[in-house]
Amino acid sequence: MANSFKLELVTPLHKVLSEEVNFVMLRTTEGDMGILPNHSPFVAGLATGEMKVRNNGQEKFYYV
Structure with missing residues (x-):
């Protein structure tokens, strides 16, 4: 079992992040x-807030 997954953060203007990560915390x-x-x-x-x-x-x- 993998201990990471691919995360891509994309805005209307550009890709902010594309990497393997272990955990994401965000507000929905x-x-x-x-x-x-x-x-x-x-x-x-x-929802508006911080993403870790x-x-x-x-x-x-x-x-x-």
Whole structure:
């Protein structure tokens, strides 16, 4: 089983990020959601807030 998954952050202007990550925490219209490798497929509306991306212990933060 893989311990990472491909994440792509895309805006109308350009691709912000494209890399393998271990964890993503983001805010949806239904509340905060954490995404781990091998998660079930889902569709959710994104809400305004901070997105945390973790890869091999290092964290990056983005504003959605």
